[in-house]
Amino acid sequence: xxxxxxxxxxxxxxxxxxxxxxxxxxxxxxxxxxxxxxxxxxxxxxxxxxxxxxxxxxxxxxxxxxxxxxxxxxxxxxxxxxxxxxxxxxxxxxxxxxxxxxxxxxxxxxxxxxxxxxxxxxxxxxxxxxxxxxxxxxxxxxxxxxxxxxxxxxxxxxxxxxxxxxxxxxxxxxxxxxxxxxxxxxxxxxxxxxxxxxxxxxxxxxxxxxxxxxxxxxxxxxxxxx
Amino acid sequence: xxxxxxxxxxxxxxxxxxxxxxxxxxxxxxxxxxxxxxxxxxxxxxxxxxxxxxxxxxxxxxxxxxxxxxxxxxxxxxxxxxxxxxxxxxxxxxxxxxxxxxxxxxxxxxxxxxxxxxxxxxxxxxxxxxxxxxxxxxxxxxx
Numbered sequence: 001x002x003x004x005x006x007x008x009x010x011x012x013x014x015x016x017x018x019x020x021x022x023x024x025x026x027x028x029x030x031x032x033x034x035x036x037x038x039x040x041x042x043x044x045x046x047x048x049x050x051x052x053x054x055x056x057x058x059x060x061x062x063x064x065x066x067x068x069x070x071x072x073x074x075x076x077x078x079x080x081x082x083x084x085x086x087x088x089x090x091x092x093x094x095x096x097x098x099x100x101x102x103x104x105x106x107x108x109x110x111x112x113x114x115x116x117x118x119x120x121x122x123x124x125x126x127x128x129x130x131x132x133x134x135x136x137x138x139x140x141x142x143x144x145x146x147x148x149x150x151x152x153x154x155x156x157x158x159x160x161x162x163x164x165x166x167x168x169x170x171x172x173x174x175x176x177x178x179x180x181x182x183x184x185x186x187x188x189x190x191x192x193x194x195x196x197x198x199x200x201x202x203x204x205x206x207x208x209x210x211x212x213x214x215x216x217x218x219x220x221x222x223x224x225x226x
Numbered sequence: 227x228x229x230x231x232x233x234x235x236x237x238x239x240x241x242x243x244x245x246x247x248x249x250x251x252x253x254x255x256x257x258x259x260x261x262x263x264x265x266x267x268x269x270x271x272x273x274x275x276x277x278x279x280x281x282x283x284x285x286x287x288x289x290x291x292x293x294x295x296x297x298x299x300x301x302x303x304x305x306x307x308x309x310x311x312x313x314x315x316x317x318x319x320x321x322x323x324x325x326x327x328x329x330x331x332x333x334x335x336x337x338x339x340x341x342x343x344x345x346x347x348x349x350x351x352x353x354x355x356x357x358x359x360x361x362x363x364x365x366x367x368x369x
Contacts (some may be wrong), residue, residue, distance in 0.1 A: 029309045032330060033238055033309055035331055036238075036309070036330040036332070037241045037244070038250065041330040043248060047248055069240050069244075117284055117287070118284070157285070
């Protein structure tokens with residue numbers, strides 16, 4: 001193995017772990033928020049029970065409202081765990097046939113937390129029919145996440161970023177498009193070399209679509225592996 | 227009589243609703259804000275004994291909100307809430323002037339204890355400032 005290939009693989013390994021860590025940290029933060037919410041709701045219910053034991057009348061509607069909110073939080077938690085679990089299992093096989101729409105939809109859900117810090121909306125535009133591709137699902141998600149991160153870091157607040165998908169013949173095109181073009185800031189530029197390494201690893205390439213020196217779209221072109 | 231006036235700031239509306247209701251049951255007057263800007267407007271308009279501020283919020287985050295709040299009122303007692311299991315964020319907030327920090331999920335008794343301490347701290351600071359002001363007036367007037 002030549003040295004540069006070894007170096008690239010090492011970079012890919014380290015950055016993949018960092019990507020997994022960053023999604024896991026965000027997931028655990030979200031779960032922690034839900035646990036905190038359920039804890040306060042249950043504490044509030046205890047407060048009312050305690051007051052009732054001291055002779056204050058118990059408002060059953062109030063208790064029901066609190067209980068409903070606990071149930072809503074449990075469902076929210078369940079949903080997040082489901083998405084994170086799918087993401088975690090995407091690292092099981094190095095290469096497999098995947099439903100790209102399903103995979104990217106999952107990634108977008110997990111990425112929304114990062115975007116919401118800047119009050120940026122993430123949207124998807126996928127074909128009605130499933131788009132299947134034989135590729136490395138984990139690295140593919142990593143490449144799309146880099147594009148989302150780059151766009152979010154440079155886009156203005158309240159912007160909408162769209163992740164679109166299309167497939168012709170044996171290649172897939174994933175487009176990360178910002179409502180308004182964003183500047184090629186240092187944060188964007190520093191992500192480009194890693195994106196290049198991942199795209200080479202996937203056997204694909206990427207294009208930056210510019211408008212007056214600003215970036216409108218990042219397009220990932222990924223082949224269907226034999 | 228109210229046990230104090232608190233501002234709770236967090237983007238998780240159900241969370242602050244529940245926490246504020248629990249505090250109201252303990253005779254604390256609570257106002258809430260769901261983001262940094264809303265919180266800053268309230269700090270500009272009203273006096274609070276303590277602000278309980280979440281670190282991670284959309285738009286301007288907790289640290290930035292803290293900085294701006296302390297520019298509006300340098301004596302403001304701010305307790306930061308963090309969901310991150312790292313001390314680093316809390317330490318950074320305290321360097322910026324936060325009174326204390328607490329990890330979510332919070333233990334309400336611990337939070338109430340912190341609020342009580344912060345409220346006393348604010349009273350002591352204000353009292354000292356008033357004494358200083360009176361001393362300066364006395365000196366100037368030569369009484």
